Amino acid sequence: MEISSTLINWYSQNKRDLPWRATSDPYIIWVSEVILQQTRVDQGMEYFNKFISMFPDVFSLAQASEQEVLKQWQGLGYYSRARNMHAAAKTIVEELQGIFPDKSEEMLKLKGIGPYTASAVASICFAEPIPVVDGNVMRVIARLFGITLAVNSSEGQKAIYKTCSLIIDRKHPGEFNQAIMEFGAIQCVPHKPACISCPLRYRCEAYRTGKVEDLPLKTKPAKPKTRYFNYLAVVHDDKDGDKVIYIKKRTGRDIWKGLYELPLIEMATASEPGELYGSQEWKAIFRQKPLEIVEWSNEYKHQLSHQTIHARFFYIRAENPPQGSDSWQRVKFSRLHEFPIPRLIERYFKHQVGWFPPR
Numbered sequence: 001m002e003i004s005s006t007l008i009n010w011y012s013q014n015k016r017d018l019p020w021r022a023t024s025d026p027y028i029i030w031v032s033e034v035i036l037q038q039t040r041v042d043q044g045m046e047y048f049n050k051f052i053s054m055f056p057d058v059f060s061l062a063q064a065s066e067q068e069v070l071k072q073w074q075g076l077g078y079y080s081r082a083r084n085m086h087a088a089a090k091t092i093v094e095e096l097q098g099i100f101p102d103k104s105e106e107m108l109k110l111k112g113i114g115p116y117t118a119s120a121v122a123s124i125c126f127a128e129p130i131p132v133v134d135g136n137v138m139r140v141i142a143r144l145f146g147i148t149l150a151v152n153s154s155e156g157q158k159a160i161y162k163t164c165s166l167i168i169d170r171k172h173p174g175e176f177n178q179a180i181m182e183f184g185a186i187q188c189v190p191h192k193p194a195c196i197s198c199p200l201r202y203r204c205e206a207y208r209t210g211k212v213e214d215l216p217l218k219t220k221p222a223k224p225k226t227r228y229f230n231y232l233a234v235v236h237d238d239k240d241g242d243k244v245i246y247i248k249k250r251t252g253r254d255i256w257k258g259l260y261e262l263p264l265i266e267m268a269t270a271s272e273p274g275e276l277y278g279s280q281e282w283k284a285i286f287r288q289k290p291l292e293i294v295e296w297s298n299e300y301k302h303q304l305s306h307q308t309i310h311a312r313f314f315y316i317r318a319e320n321p322p323q324g325s326d327s328w329q330r331v332k333f334s335r336l337h338e339f340p341i342p343r344l345i346e347r348y349f350k351h352q353v354g355w356f357p358p359r
Contacts, residue, residue: 003144004169004176006199011179014186016041019048021178026100026125027058033120034081034112038305041185047076058100061086062093070258070340077304077343083258084112102126124174131164132177133157136184142216143188146205151216222306228270229311231345232263232285233352234318238332245355247339248327255304260329260339262313263322270299270310284323291318297351302344313348 015021018041020032031051035044051072055061061069066086073082088110092100101107104122108115122128131137138151141160149156169176187194195201195212206212234246247260265281273296276282297313321328331339333355341349349356 003167003200003203007179007183008169008172008175010187010199011175011182015178015182016186018045019052024125026102026121028052029121029124030100030113030117031055031085033117034085035076037081037116038078039076044076047073058089058092058098061089066258067340071338074259074340074346075343079256079258081112087111088113100125104128104130120177123177127173129168129170129173131161131168132181133161133164134181134184136181136188137164139190139216140180140184140188143206143212144200144204146209146211146215148215148217150219152218152221156217224304224306224308226308226310228267229309229344230265230267230271230276231261231311231313231348232265232322233313233315233348234263234291234322235316236318236320238330242332242334244330244332245336246321246328247331247336247341248329255307256342258340260341261345263328273314276314286318287323291316297348300344300347302342309344311344311348315352 018032020028023029032044032048035048035051039047054068054072055064064086066083069082069086070079073079076082091110092098100121101110102122103126104115104118107113107118107121116132116134119128119130119132123130123132138157138160141147141163142151142156145163147156147159147163149159151157151160164180187198191213193212195204195207198204198207201207204212206215235243238244245262247262249258249260250256263285265276265279265285267276267279273293294315294317296315300311300313302309302311321330336349336356346356
């Protein structure tokens with residue numbers, strides 16, 4: 001079909017030199033696709049290189065601890081991606097003798113691999129003629145064919161997928177999928193796309209009708225939830241005179257599962273220090289033990305996709321560890337960088353000179 005051949009020809013002349021494009025190893029492609037979910041290519045490149053250097057194959061990833069994997073992922077967000085990839089690697093090694101499945105339907109049985117990732121790996125590595133649909137592809141198809149259904153609705157997504165299925169190059173599906181994703185990333189961009197130099201402009205319904213900037217249509221996302229975190233940096237000197245701080249691993253189904261954090265008091269609204277000191281949560285942690293509040297920080301704002309976090313940090317010198325948990329770990333400042341922690345807490349540590357050594 002003319003559209004697919006045009007896209008593949010454009011791709012051969014314009015594709016970026018990215019490390020995962022030099023191989024058809026399904027492990028490498030899988031890692032790159034997982035990293036690039038919710039992550040820009042320029043940001044993801046550094047993480048990809050670091051991750052592959054640490055875990056060059058599925059065996060090394062499977063053998064790593066969760067803490068080691070999360071540490072390499074620190075800062076990328078959406079940490080369930082890393083935990084799921086780690087679990088899937090173990091399944092591949094333990095149940096499939098280290099051989100990556102070669103069909104998308106088999107890949108979908110692995111933890112964390114959904115239709116997008118399965119389609120990408122299956123088409124690029126094993127030439128399975130199945131479309132890969134990401135945000136870039138949705139934009140290209142919606143404009144090219146004048147699709148006015150919201151692309152983040154189930155009806156819109158079905159229409160996009162059906163259209164991609166009709167135009168995919170069945171002999172070179174991996175090349176086609178990479179081409180249309182790249183086309184959306186650098187040619188048919190969200191705002192002010194390069195229509196004048198577009199090889200498909202005369203086939204493009206949005207260009208013909210003057211609706212390029214109007215498409216694709218999306219329904220408005222829900223307003224992010226607002227949360228108020230008060231972190232307690234509880235510090236004291238150990239018997240050797242080194243400063244130590246208390247952290248523990250986050251569990252449960254909330255954000256940042258598997259990462260380490262400081263003692264936390266979450267309040268329903270922004271609170272003044274006096275309100276915090278009088279709370280039951282504060283009393284449960286310190287139980288009237290001697291302590292000195294050295295300082296409290298200004299607000300740190302941290303934006304996640306569906307949550308806005310407003311955080312303050314209280315630097316507290318105490319003679320005894322915090323109460324209320326058997327899982328507190330007593331860590332020297334010099335070792336803090338060894339633990340995977342949320343970027344929000346890392347920002348605070350870096351502002352405290354001498355607390356967090358450079359990577």
